[in-house]
Every structure is written in C-alpha cells, then in structure tokens.
Amino acid sequence: MRFAITWFKCRDGRDYIVVCDAPNACFNEVTGRVALRRRFAIGAIIMAKISYRVRPETAVLTKGFDPALSVGSARPPVYRSSTFVFPSPEAAERAFAIVLGKISPVDEDRPDLIYARLNHPNAEILEEQLVPLERGANFAAVFNSGMAAIVTVMLSFLERGGSLIYTQPLYGGTQHLIHQIIEPLGFVAHAVPAGNARALSEAIERCENPRLVLIETPANPTLMMTDIAQAAAAVRRHPKRPLLAVDNTLLGPTFQHPLTCGADLAIYSATKFIGGFSDLLAGAVLAVDPELIQTLTGMRALLGNILQADECWILDSRLSTVALRMNRQSKNAQRIAEQLAKHPRVSRVIYPSLFTDPEQIRIRDAQTDYPGSLVSLEIKNGKTGAFEFLRRLKIAKNAVSLGAVETLVCHPMTTTHSELSAQEFAAAGITESLVRISVGTEHWRDLLDEFSRALDA
Numbered sequence: 001m002r003f004a005i006t007w008f009k010c011r012d013g014r015d016y017i018v019v020c021d022a023p024n025a026c027f028n029e030v031t032g033r034v035a036l037r038r039r040f041a042i043g044a045i046i047m048a049k050i051s052y053r054v055r056p057e058t059a060v061l062t063k064g065f066d067p068a069l070s071v072g073s074a075r076p077p078v079y080r081s082s083t084f085v086f087p088s089p090e091a092a093e094r095a096f097a098i099v100l101g102k103i104s105p106v107d108e109d110r111p112d113l114i115y116a117r118l119n120h121p122n123a124e125i126l127e128e129q130l131v132p133l134e135r136g137a138n139f140a141a142v143f144n145s146g147m148a149a150i151v152t153v154m155l156s157f158l159e160r161g162g163s164l165i166y167t168q169p170l171y172g173g174t175q176h177l178i179h180q181i182i183e184p185l186g187f188v189a190h191a192v193p194a195g196n197a198r199a200l201s202e203a204i205e206r207c208e209n210p211r212l213v214l215i216e217t218p219a220n221p222t223l224m225m226t227d228i229a230q231a232a233a234a235v236r237r238h239p240k241r242p243l244l245a246v247d248n249t250l251l252g253p254t255f256q257h258p259l260t261c262g263a264d265l266a267i268y269s270a271t272k273f274i275g276g277f278s279d280l281l282a283g284a285v286l287a288v289d290p291e292l293i294q295t296l297t298g299m300r301a302l303l304g305n306i307l308q309a310d311e312c313w314i315l316d317s318r319l320s321t322v323a324l325r326m327n328r329q330s331k332n333a334q335r336i337a338e339q340l341a342k343h344p345r346v347s348r349v350i351y352p353s354l355f356t357d358p359e360q361i362r363i364r365d366a367q368t369d370y371p372g373s374l375v376s377l378e379i380k381n382g383k384t385g386a387f388e389f390l391r392r393l394k395i396a397k398n399a400v401s402l403g404a405v406e407t408l409v410c411h412p413m414t415t416t417h418s419e420l421s422a423q424e425f426a427a428a429g430i431t432e433s434l435v436r437i438s439v440g441t442e443h444w445r446d447l448l449d450e451f452s453r454a455l456d457a
C-alpha cells in the first residue's frame, strides 16, 4: 500500500501531518475528515511530501504545486484557458449548483473548474502558496490589483445601513474610493486618526451598525501606526461584531502579522513588496476563516477582478524572495534614514526606528518585527525644496508605488494623495514638504550619497 504524508496548516494555527493511503488525499480541518481531492490532476493541491513542520520560506516552495503532476515541470504551467471542459453534463450541473450554494461538495471534493472569472488553476496555486507567508492565515484570494482587493472587501462586507470605520491617512486611492463609490452608495464612513486607539475604540463602540473597520498600518505616507490588537478587541466587544481588515501592504507579509493580532482580513497591494519588481499589478486578501474568503471569491466572480493566469504565474515566482528582498530593503532604509536625520536640509525624518512618541514606539515594538523600507522626509523650503530634491535624483526614480527592488521617490501631496481635501491633508499630517522614499535593494551607500547630493545641491 502506498502512503502519502501531507502537511496542513490549520485554523488553530497549528500544523498537522496527515498520513493516508491515497496519494491525492486532502484533510478538511473543519470536519477533521480526510477525502480525495479531484484537483490533484492539475496540481493545485496542498501536497508537501515532507513529514515534519517547515517554515514559511520552505513551505512557499513546496506547497501548491507538485511537479509530478505536470510532466516533471519544476515551475507550474500557465493555464491560459478562459473556460474548462466538464467530463459530463451532470458534472457541469453539479459544479454550478456548488458554486451557487445550492448543494455542498460531497466528501470534501472540490467542484470542477467552470470559467476563469470564477477561478482558475494558477489562482489556486498562487493562493495556496501565499498562505504560508501570512502568519495565521488558512485561505487566500487573489485580485487584479490592491484596489480590486479593497473594493471587493468593502462591497462584500458592508451591508445596507452599515458603516465603515477607517483610520486616516489611508493610501490616497483608498480614500478616494470611499468618497467616490462607498459613500455615494449610502454607506456611512467614519474617519479616525491613525494611531489613536482610544478614538478608534470609541468610534466602534458609538457606531450603531459598524460592519467593517479598515486600518492601514503603518499608514501611507506618514507611517503612523495603529494598534491592531486593540482594534481587534474593540470589534469583538461590539454586539454587531464588525470585521477588522488591515491593509498590510507596507510591512507585510514579512514584518507584521495582523491575523495573529486578531484581525479578520489581511489585505495587500501585491503590486508592492510581494511582486517587488514594478512589473505587475495584483492584490490579495488572507484570512483565518474560510467563509470570509468564500464570500470574497463570490463577489470577485461577479466583479470580474480575479488575477489573470499570467500574472499569477509571475507573482508566484516572486514569493520565495519576498523575505529576502524586504530584509535587505529594510536594512538599507534604516541606515539611510538614520543618516538623513542629521542632514541640515531635512526638518524631519519619519521612520519607525526614529519614532519619539511613546505610544508609537509601544505599537511598533508590539506588532512589527523590523522597520521596513519606507522613509518619509520633510525637506526645508516646502514644495520648492521637495521638488528640487526630486529633480536631482539620478539613481532613485521619481515614481509613485513602493516595495520594488529599485528605489522610488514621490511627493504624496501632488501625486498619490492629491485627491485629499485640505482638511484631510491636515488631519493626515501630509505636508507640501513631505517626500516618500521606498528604498530598494541598491547599495545603501550609493543611495545615501545620492540623497545627500540631492539635498546639498
């Protein structure tokens, strides 16, 4: 008899080894039953042929895809098919009935693939491989941008008469989305200053029907941190039990783990650190609870914003280097930030290792492992000083976005956050002298020379 040993990360955060006499076995952690998984035939299955616990860097290279299932190919194929052939009309009927919730899968079997707007093999492989990178996560859903992930979360979990509570600042696009789409649809949105745990708890408590609390921490571009665990406690105290979603783009998945702090959803612009090379747009949401991801994938099928097969394939090749890149970028940024803090033309450097506010220091120490690679500078002489600095850059690129291997620098007030009102700029602490640097993997001394030169000139 042939035994298969399969490793599963379960809802309670522990890892289980399942030994079974069927090679395509899968273990349902909710029911505790072992069943056969049909998708084995195309490789999108949790199948790690290891009988001991592995760390995320290893899991990301061993989960999600088994080369033996694709003629020994070391990398998964790209399944560029918009539709999938059913083995019989009954199978087609059954697949639709499962997707529409009319029947439940039998024996934990997965329904047949139907159509690539609903799901496709490369999305399944990527989602399986993303899970080990996010501490505490069991399930993931991928989207065709970070904004697609965020809007899908909002439309899935805000219900009629429900409120959204969010910390400010947020990425400018998210803020714009709230004003342009969410509020006109009739949802009430309450902004709370980032970093103010008491104000956030009170806003949640006072709200009659909060459905979703969205935190971006550290906030883009002021790096203000919000206490995830306190927010998680506040949502659990409310009788309506709103969901807590954390936009973890700036420090995750390597340096901050919202799900272990009690958040329900970790949201990403995977365009940033996860993608890492400024060559694709992608988004992801991870959760402990399978039902939350099921709700999101249902909405994703209607909105048509699943990540396409080619992008999934590119993105899954980047996962094994996320931690390597982020560690290098964070080390670079810390060296640069601490040096630039002494420069006479810089009035303020905003960077986690340079925080002075005791509450911000407490949150930083409680929920982040390393300071990350975003550095915001306030340069003397306002907008003129900031623009002169940008004009003199030769190695770093004057571009929006962040998290790439190349250093990117922008002026948030006139670019990424330009939709904000004067009051929102004031509340968010975004000034005209602020430039945001996303430090890449170049040699830090070259970057420091470059920034010093651009400031000195």
Ligand SMILES: Cc1ncc(COP(=O)(O)O)c(C=O)c1O
Pocket (backbone or CB within 6 Å): 145, 146, 147, 148, 171, 173, 174, 216, 220, 247, 249, 250, 268, 269, 270, 271, 272, 281, 282, 283, 401, 402
């Ligand atoms: C914190 C944060 N969240 C979400 C987004 C949106 O992501 P995307 O550009 O992939 O849609 C961005 C983009 O800059 C961001 O910085």
